[in-house]
Each structure stands twice: as structure tokens, then as C-alpha cells.
Amino acid sequence: MTRLFCKLFTTLIAAFISLGFAQEQEFETVMTPAFSPITWDRLVNAKDEPHNWLMYSGTLDAQRHSSLEEVNVDNVDELELKWAYQIPEIDRAETVPLVVDGIMFITEAPSNVVAVDARTGRQYWRYNHELPEDLRICCGRNNRGVAILGETLFMSTLDAHLVAIDARTGNLLWDVEVAKHDSGYSKTAAPLIVKDLVVTGIAGGEFGIRGFIDAYHADSGELAWRTYTIPGPGEFGNDTWSDDSWKTGGSATWITGAYDPDLNLIYWGTGNPGPDWNGDVRLGDNLYSDSALALNGDTGEIDWYFQFTPHDVHDWDAIQVPILADLIIEGEDRRVMMWANRNAFFYSIDAADGQFLKASPFATQTWAQGLDANGRPVRVPGMAPTYEGIMVSPPITGGTNWYSPGFSPDTGLFYVTAFDGEQIFFKRDEDYEEGERYTGGGGRYDQPMDAFQSWIRAIDPTTTETIWEFPIMPRSSAGITTTSGGLLFSGTADGYFFALDAQTGQELWNISLGRRVHAAPITYEVDGEQYVSIASGNVVYTFGLDN
Amino acid sequence: MLPRIDIFWKGLLPLVAIALTLSNLQISAEDAGALYNTPYDVSLGERYFERQCSRCHGFDAKGNDETGAPDLTGRLNRASNEVGIFNIIRNGVPGTAMLPVDADLPDTQVWQLVSYIESLRYDPNLVQLDGNADSGLALFQGKGDCSSCHMVRGRGGRLGPDLSRVGESTRPEDLMVAITDPHENVDPRWWTLEVTGRDGVTRSGFRMGEDSFSVRIMDNDSNLWSYQKNDIQSIDRVERSTMPSYDESMSENELDDLVAYLFSLRREEN
Numbered sequence: 001m002t003r004l005f006c007k008l009f010t011t012l013i014a015a016f017i018s019l020g021f022a023q024e025q026e027f028e029t030v031m032t033p034a035f036s037p038i039t040w041d042r043l044v045n046a047k048d049e050p051h052n053w054l055m056y057s058g059t060l061d062a063q064r065h066s067s068l069e070e071v072n073v074d075n076v077d078e079l080e081l082k083w084a085y086q087i088p089e090i091d092r093a094e095t096v097p098l099v100v101d102g103i104m105f106i107t108e109a110p111s112n113v114v115a116v117d118a119r120t121g122r123q124y125w126r127y128n129h130e131l132p133e134d135l136r137i138c139c140g141r142n143n144r145g146v147a148i149l150g151e152t153l154f155m156s157t158l159d160a161h162l163v164a165i166d167a168r169t170g171n172l173l174w175d176v177e178v179a180k181h182d183s184g185y186s187k188t189a190a191p192l193i194v195k196d197l198v199v200t201g202i203a204g205g206e207f208g209i210r211g212f213i214d215a216y217h218a219d220s221g222e223l224a225w226r227t228y229t230i231p232g233p234g235e236f237g238n239d240t241w242s243d244d245s246w247k248t249g250g251s252a253t254w255i256t257g258a259y260d261p262d263l264n265l266i267y268w269g270t271g272n273p274g275p276d277w278n279g280d281v282r283l284g285d286n287l288y289s290d291s292a293l294a295l296n297g298d299t300g301e302i303d304w305y306f307q308f309t310p311h312d313v314h315d316w317d318a319i320q321v322p323i324l325a326d327l328i329i330e331g332e333d334r335r336v337m338m339w340a341n342r343n344a345f346f347y348s349i350d351a352a353d354g355q356f357l358k359a360s361p362f363a364t365q366t367w368a369q370g371l372d373a374n375g376r377p378v379r380v381p382g383m384a385p386t387y388e389g390i391m392v393s394p395p396i397t398g399g400t401n402w403y404s405p406g407f408s409p410d411t412g413l414f415y416v417t418a419f420d421g422e423q424i425f426f427k428r429d430e431d432y433e434e435g436e437r438y439t440g441g442g443g444r445y446d447q448p449m450d451a452f453q454s455w456i457r458a459i460d461p462t463t464t465e466t467i468w469e470f471p472i473m474p475r476s477s478a479g480i481t482t483t484s485g486g487l488l489f490s491g492t493a494d495g496y497f498f499a500l501d502a503q504t505g506q507e508l509w510n511i512s513l514g515r516r517v518h519a520a521p522i523t524y525e526v527d528g529e530q531y532v533s534i535a536s537g538n539v540v541y542t543f544g545l546d547n
Numbered sequence: 548m549l550p551r552i553d554i555f556w557k558g559l560l561p562l563v564a565i566a567l568t569l570s571n572l573q574i575s576a577e578d579a580g581a582l583y584n585t586p587y588d589v590s591l592g593e594r595y596f597e598r599q600c601s602r603c604h605g606f607d608a609k610g611n612d613e614t615g616a617p618d619l620t621g622r623l624n625r626a627s628n629e630v631g632i633f634n635i636i637r638n639g640v641p642g643t644a645m646l647p648v649d650a651d652l653p654d655t656q657v658w659q660l661v662s663y664i665e666s667l668r669y670d671p672n673l674v675q676l677d678g679n680a681d682s683g684l685a686l687f688q689g690k691g692d693c694s695s696c697h698m699v700r701g702r703g704g705r706l707g708p709d710l711s712r713v714g715e716s717t718r719p720e721d722l723m724v725a726i727t728d729p730h731e732n733v734d735p736r737w738w739t740l741e742v743t744g745r746d747g748v749t750r751s752g753f754r755m756g757e758d759s760f761s762v763r764i765m766d767n768d769s770n771l772w773s774y775q776k777n778d779i780q781s782i783d784r785v786e787r788s789t790m791p792s793y794d795e796s797m798s799e800n801e802l803d804d805l806v807a808y809l810f811s812l813r814r815e816e817n
Contacts, residue, residue: 090642091644133647139602139603140603140615206602436599436649444607450735451786472759473757476759492759496760507760507777
């Protein structure tokens with residue numbers, strides 16, 4: 001009995017010691033945030049975990065709105081710098097980081113990704129993607145972010161590959177070639193997860209590519225489907241391209257789309273037809289360039305399309321992030337796709353069937369008299385580029401461009417970075433050569449840039465009227481994020497990060513970060529404290545309150 | 548009114564014969580420089596530049612602060628001669644967005660591109676002007692009273708651009724326009740801003756800096772003022788130059804002399 005008691009006592013002591021050890025281990029775990037796998041359900045319900053930023057546009061409807069409200073209109077002027085992460089490779093940062101349970105994933109130029117502690121900015125791991133020397137990129141060495149599913153990150157690379165990276169270690173899991181980089185293809189946008197598929201676009205619209213949207217199985221990297229954004233022979237729309245121009249018609253897909261789980265539709269924009277400024281060699285509407293495509297979430301089949309700028313000759317890509325929301329338009333409940341297009345018109349479109357609902361210009365434009373009942377533009381004659389050049393608004397960079405707009409369900413307003421400018425467009429005759437630029441002209445300003453003006457504009461999507469505007473210096477290219485703290489965050493071309501009252505547009509706070517903001521802000525929470533992050537120049541800055 | 552300028556920098560016809568003679572030879576970057584520099588070569592280089600390079604460097608090759616691509620029309624930081632330019636085009640600049648051209652692109656075409664870039668950076672010693680630079684200096688300091696507003700090598704006023712090296716970056720014809728029609732192409736740095744502060748006081752000055760949220764000016768007494776835009780009553784821009792036109796007040800010969808003097812202003816050689 002005594003021996004049994006002693007044995008029991010010894011066992012209890014051992015259990016107590018091991019329990020204590022286990023408790024110490026748990027404490028260590030708290031010190032180092034751990035994330036649990038990101039399931040598809042978590043992505044569908046990303047709104048319910050506002051402490052994380054789980055995808056490029058925050059949520060599948062791409063609203064870029066967070067319900068966090070610790071930082072709000074009353075205290076935003078108390079924001080202070082918490083940390084800065086310096087990207088070692090000098091280039092411009094268009095990254096939109098993800099935050100998963102206290103860990104931040106930042107992409108860097110040219111095609112690298114780093115994981116850092118979201119409270120300190122200090123590194124866990126880094127993945128450097130090896131690149132060939134003969135890249136074909138039109139517009140800088142950019143990467144805008146990763147996607148996550150399970151414990152795997154997915155990233156586009158400049159050599160037109162898609163890579164899968166272990167989110168805990170940075171180890172490469174698989175690497176697939178999406179297209180031939182030396183033919184003019186490249187990849188810059190964050191992929192979008194749809195169920196167990198990695199949906200991803202392609203860049204190269206200035207190199208005479210034939211655009212497409214791909215979906216890859218997340219576990220293997222195997223191609224599930226490819227939908228070309230230019231129909232092939234025998235397919236609907238192929239006859240909207242004269243001769244063989246469909247083969248080199250561009251229509252790239254270089255920004256991240258949105259997804260509606262109830263409709264099972266993927267929404268994705270397409271870029272300019274090629275060559276950009278000389279439409280003589282590609283007569284017709286040039287489907288599906290400059291369009292919004294709604295694709296079946298399982299098969300990639302085109303359910304409907306809406307072409308914003310048929311036969312575009314000004315490089316006005318529909319490379320914008322579509323935003324989805326439930327709205328009442330003229331008394332009718334609708335699922336609406338909101339779209340501020342590079343052609344300077346804002347559109348509200350029925351997300352279920354692509355029906356055109358309303359539109360208005362949101363920036364200076366001189367090319368269209370208006371839109372007809374189906375949303376097709378009625379052009380002002382004589383606005384196509386000439387050999388000598390012709391002045392048109394908006395300029396090549398558009399009334400807006402690829403940088404993310406935002407929507408706040410609290411205010412019901414859509415927010416966009418707009419540019420009022422004009423440019424002389426001209427055309428050139430060029431022959432297509434594989435891997436060479438194929439643009440057929442260009443544009444030039446005839447005034448100093450400071451003579452123009454950019455704005456943050458707030459639009460009521462039920463009427464498409466602009467409700468308020470806030471002036472910033474020209475050619476701003478920052479995205480917009482709103483919060484339930486009543487705030488709108490964005491940046492400027494001259495290196496500011498700032499907050500406005502999302503309801504009124506009143507300026508609440510700004511800080512000079514010194515270099516251009518090319519990225520969109522995110523907000524997240526760790527240990528009950530809200531943070532706001534933005535990339536400026538080559539640095540990711542993170543702000544929070546003094547708690 | 549424009550001066551008659553004989554520019555020989557494109558007049559390299561004698562080299563055409565040499566180029567034709569050597570055109571079947573393989574030229575490497577280690578050779579002395581471009582043999583493909585006839586006006587025809589320059590025009591082909593320009594076509595290639597427009598198509599492949601202008602997206603970053605601009606159609607006027609003056610660079611782009613957004614892409615970070617440098618101005619190619621002035622002094623180049625990374626190359627001091629044609630071979631240096633050739634090597635950059637052929638090899639790119641590692642760690643930057645300046646990628647190498649296609650490896651299959653023939654050297655001939657790279658040299659034509661070099662010749663085009665060189666044509667933008669003409670040799671000022673080959674430019675012959677009608678005016679006399681010494682007479683122009685006297686006008687600058689005397690009748691024109693230019694030095695009351697402009698500095699040259701540390702002497703002069705602060706109410707206009709420093710002209711110590713204006714000849715490096717400005718062609719004679721553009722100098723003439725600046726003197727006779729100063730309201731054409733006013734650099735935003737020299738716009739005038741009239742700022743009324745919260746105290747109701749209005750100050751007028753040159754636009755030293757303006758951004759989305761603040762503005763800085765220098766008034767005519769060289770005082771520097773800085774404002775937050777959310778802390779002022781109003782701000783008005785005057786996008787005209789404060790400089791008078793010399794079109795009426797100087798003769799054609801005097802204008803030629805002044806241009807000759809300004810064009811001679813470049814970095815002093817030790």
C-alpha cells in the first residue's frame with residue numbers, strides 16, 4: 001500500500017512537472033504568434049475575422065473594408081509609427097501584405113516574399129525567386145501580393161510562373177510555368193483563391209500576347225482550366241477582330257478579381273487590346289478586351305461579359321478591382337458590381353447577369369458624349385490617336401488605374417483615386433515580333449504634371465453621383481481602405497499617408513513618409529491592438545495608437 | 548527672331564562612307580564607339596527607342612520620376628561614352644528595372660540606339676552661334692539687369708533660376724524662347740503662390756515646394772514660409788513667369804549675344 005502510494009505520488013509529481021513545462025511551452029507559443037490553417041470557409045467569412053487581412057482586397061467581395069474600430073475618427077490623429085520594414089531590393093513597392101494570426105507576408109520586387117512578425121516587422125523567413133535575365137516587363141519590377149490557402153502561399157512571378165510557398169518556412173512547394181516569359185508574358189498580381197483553386201491572371205498587354213485567366217489546383221499546381229480573354233476561331237466574339245489580330249490582341253488580366261460564393265461567379269477585368277494606340281490593324285470591338293468577365297467558379301466558362309470600351313485605342317484597360325455589394329437601385333434589391341473604369345466612367349452593373357444599371361463620369365473625359373441604354377459609349381468623333389497627335393482626356397493612365405478602390409457598407413459610398421488630366425495621343429505603324437513591345441504609339445503631356453490634379457472621390461453607387469472629393473497632388477496611384485472607425489486611409493504620389501472621414505471627406509490625419517505610395521493600405525489587429533500598414537517607396541510602415 | 552544656328556552635330560556625313568565600308572564587320576562594345584551613326588541610323592535608333600524604351604524614359608527621353616528612369620538628354624550618370632551606353636543597353640543595370648535588350652538583337656541595332664541617344668546629347672563645341680558671349684556677359688550684368696534676379700557662380704539674385712550651368716541643359720533656341728517669351732514653359736518651381744494664412748495675412752512668393760498637404764514659398768525678400776494647407780484661408784497659383792520679356796527691349800544682335808553668353812555657361816573645367 002505504502003509502495004503504491006509512493007508510486008502514485010511520484011507519478012503526480014512527474015505529471016505536475018510536465019504540466020508546468022507544458023504551460024511554459026504554451027507561454028512561449030503566445031510570445032510567438034501561431035496561425036491556424038486558412039480554410040476556404042475562413043476565406044468566405046473573412047469579414048468575421050477582421051484581425052486578419054486574408055487576401056489582396058481583404059474579402060472576396062473586394063470591398064477593402066475592415067470592421068475594426070479601435071482607431072477611429074476621434075483618435076486617428078494619435079496614430080504613431082510602430083515599425084518600418086525596409087525592402088532590401090530597391091524598386092517601387094506595390095505590395096499589399098497579408099496578415100494571418102499575427103504574421104505578415106510582404107511581397108517585394110522583383111518576385112520575393114518575406115514573413116515578419118506583424119507587431120514588430122522582424123523577419124521569420126524569406127523566399128527569393130530566381131529570375132532569368134531576359135524578362136519582358138512593361139512597367140517596372142512589381143509584385144502586388146500573395147494569396148493563402150491552408151498553410152500555403154501562392155505568388156505570381158515576373159518570369160510568368162506561379163509558385164506555392166510553405167507559409168511556415170518559406171520553402172518552395174511547387175513552381176509552374178504559366179506562360180513563356182520570353183514571348184512577352186509576365187505576372188505581377190496577387191492570385192485569388194476560389195475553393196481549392198488558385199485563380200490568376202497574366203500581364204504582357206504591351207507585347208502582343210493573347211490574354212487568359214487560369215486556375216490551378218492548390219495542392220499540386222496542376223492546371224484546372226484556362227479561359228482565354230480573346231476568343232479563338234469558331235468561338236463567339238472571334239469575329240470582333242479583323243484578320244489574325246486576335247492572336248496578338250493583348251487583353252491581359254494583371255490585377256486581382258473578386259468572387260461571389262452565392263452566384264459562384266468570379267469577376268475579373270481585362271486589359272487593352274494590342275497594339276494599344278493603333279486600332280487600324282485590329283478593326284472591330286475586340287472582345288473581350290477592356291471588359292468585366294464573370295466566370296463560372298468551377299469551370300472558368302464565361303457566364304457574362306460587359307465591355308466598357310469597345311475597340312479601345314487609348315490604352316484604357318479594365319484592369320480595376322471589381323467591388324461587390326448588396327444595394328437597392330431604383331427600388332430593387334440587387335447584387336451590384338461597382339467599377340470605376342480607366343475610361344473615366346463609374347459603372348453600377350448587376351452582378352448576377354451583367355445588366356448595365358447606371359454610370360457617370362467620375363473624372364474629366366472628352367472622348368464620349370455619353371453611354372447608351374446598354375452602357376455602350378457614344379463616342380465624340382475624331383478622338384482616336386493620329387500620327388501627329390490629338391489631345392484627349394483622360395490620359396493614358398486614365399481617370400483611375402489598377403490601384404484599389406474601396407467601399408464602405410457603413411456609408412454606402414464607393415471611393416476611388418481619380419485623376420483629371422489630358423494627354424496628346426499619337427499612333428505609329430509597327431509589325432508584331434514575338435517578345436518585342438507592340439504598342440503602336442503613345443502619349444505625351446504638354447503641361448507640367450503639377451498643372452493637373454488628383455482626387456479622392458466618394459461616389460454613391462445607387463445614383464453614380466460624386467458626393468464629395470478631396471484634392472491631392474497629381475498622378476496619385478495609391479489604393480483605398482475604409483474601416484468601421486469611420487475612416488478612409490490612402491496615400492499620395494508625393495509620399496503622404498493620410499486618413500479622411502469616410503462620411504464627409506474631411507481631413508483627419510496625415511504623415512509624410514517621404515516617397516511615393518504605390519500600394520493600398522491594410523489594417524489588422526494583434527493582441528487587441530489595431531495596426532494600419534502602407535508601403536511607401538521601398539518601406540512598409542506600420543502605425544498604431546499609443547496604448 | 549530665332550538665331551541662325553549651324554549645328555554640325557548631326558552633320559557627320561563623312562562618316563557615312565566609313566560606316567558603309569565597315570558595315571560588314573562585326574563591331575563589339577570594346578571598339579571605340581558607334582559606326583552606325585548616320586542620320587538614317589539615328590532615325591532607326593529613334594524608332595527602336597520609341598517602341599522599346601519610351602515607356603520608362605519617355606518619348607522625349609527626359610526620364611520619368613514615376614518609373615525612376617533617368618533623363619537621357621543630359622549628362623549620363625552611368626556612362627561617359629558610347630561604349631558605356633552600349634554596355635548598359637546590352638547588359639542592363641543589375642538590380643534595377645533597366646533590363647538588357649533581347650540577346651538576339653544585333654549589335655548593329657544597339658549601336659543605332661546608342662547613336663540616337665548620343666544625338667540627344669549633342670556636343671556643344673560643334674554648335675556655332677551668331678552672338679558674342681563676352682558682349683552677352685556685359686548685357687547680362689548691365690542693360691539686361693539679369694543678375695539682379697539670377698545667380699551665376701554664386702553672384703546675383705535669388706529671384707530666378709541659378710544659371711551657372713544653364714548651357715549644359717538648354718539648347719540655344721530654347722534659351723532664346725526663355726528670354727523673349729518667358730511665360731512659355733514656366734517650371735512650376737517658378738510659379739508664384741499667393742497664400743493667405745489663418746491670421747489673414749497674404750504672402751506672395753515663389754513655389755519652392757507644394758504637395759498634397761503643405762506648401763512652401765520664398766517671398767521677394769528671400770524669406771522662407773511654410774504652411775499646412777489645412778491651416779490657411781486660401782491659396783492662389785499664378786502660373787506665369789515673373790521675368791520680363793526682352794523681345795522689345797533688346798535688338799536682335801543683343802539677344803544673340805545674350806544667348807551666346809548663356810550657352811557658354813557650363814561646368815568649369817579644372
